[in-house]
Amino acid sequence: MRIATYNINGVKARLPRLLEWLDETKPDIACLQEVKSQDDGFPVGEFERAGYGAIWHGQKSFNGVAILARNAKPVEAQRALPGDPEDEHARYLEADVFGLRVASIYLPNGNPQPGPKFDYKLKWMQRLRARAAELMAAEIPAVLAGDYNVIPTPKDIWSASAMLDDALRQPESIAAYRTLLAEGWTDALATHYPQGGVWTYWDFQAGAWQRDHGFRIDHLLLSPVVADRLIACGVDKDHRGREKASDHAPTWIELAA
DNA sequence: ATGTCGACCATCGGTCGA
Numbered sequence: 001m002r003i004a005t006y007n008i009n010g011v012k013a014r015l016p017r018l019l020e021w022l023d024e025t026k027p028d029i030a031c032l033q034e035v036k037s038q039d040d041g042f043p044v045g046e047f048e049r050a051g052y053g054a055i056w057h058g059q060k061s062f063n064g065v066a067i068l069a070r071n072a073k074p075v076e077a078q079r080a081l082p083g084d085p086e087d088e089h090a091r092y093l094e095a096d097v098f099g100l101r102v103a104s105i106y107l108p109n110g111n112p113q114p115g116p117k118f119d120y121k122l123k124w125m126q127r128l129r130a131r132a133a134e135l136m137a138a139e140i141p142a143v144l145a146g147d148y149n150v151i152p153t154p155k156d157i158w159s160a161s162a163m164l165d166d167a168l169r170q171p172e173s174i175a176a177y178r179t180l181l182a183e184g185w186t187d188a189l190a191t192h193y194p195q196g197g198v199w200t201y202w203d204f205q206a207g208a209w210q211r212d213h214g215f216r217i218d219h220l221l222l223s224p225v226v227a228d229r230l231i232a233c234g235v236d237k238d239h240r241g242r243e244k245a246s247d248h249a250p251t252w253i254e255l256a257a
Numbered sequence: 258a259t260g261t262c263g264a265c266c267a268t269c270g271g272t273c274g275a
Binding site for chain 2: 009010012013014034036037060061062109111149203204205206207208247
């Protein structure tokens, strides 16, 4: 079973590319972020024609997450991260599908830092930790997939000295991410590629793609029983280089049946 | 230092977020 996460940066602008990717790679589950569409503008019919059931949490202009499943409809388990009723951002969706609990996560970017956006990011990460701990305590087989907006180590960016002032590399952001790992979650790509050098994002600016100035911020975190089933993982890098591509590449894991 | 892109409002450019 293949599970992918893909920050698509606008579902309407990327729809042809997205349908092409689904057809070429046939993930069983696809977690999407930065849908950038209101609920009623989500192209559910296009996905259904492609053989994918979908649930989504939309928002005008920004954010927005979705979960697609091949020849199945995910059963929604949680909409929005618990812990702050005043948080209106559409950044979290959780569903049961194919015997797994799957979350699609669009973690706040947090720039500029310091500032209120960075404070929001760190509070959001505390809430994610609490939710993840609930799933862990209940021993639910789970995959927390998405754009974490965290560069976990210096091996996860093209230059160890790049972006040091950025919210994605702050010690507080990295510590919050590492706390998840310390509590039993497995970073699938980090486990499979300990040497690093695997990117999932290349900025649109400054020729970052052409220079391979990327970094790794799209992560799949696996609960223990799911980690035991991990047989392969990777990044569909060539999709980043196509016409009208997102600035992220699809990132995936393969689980033993 | 800068380089791009999508959504939106409301046009044909500016603003925001990334």
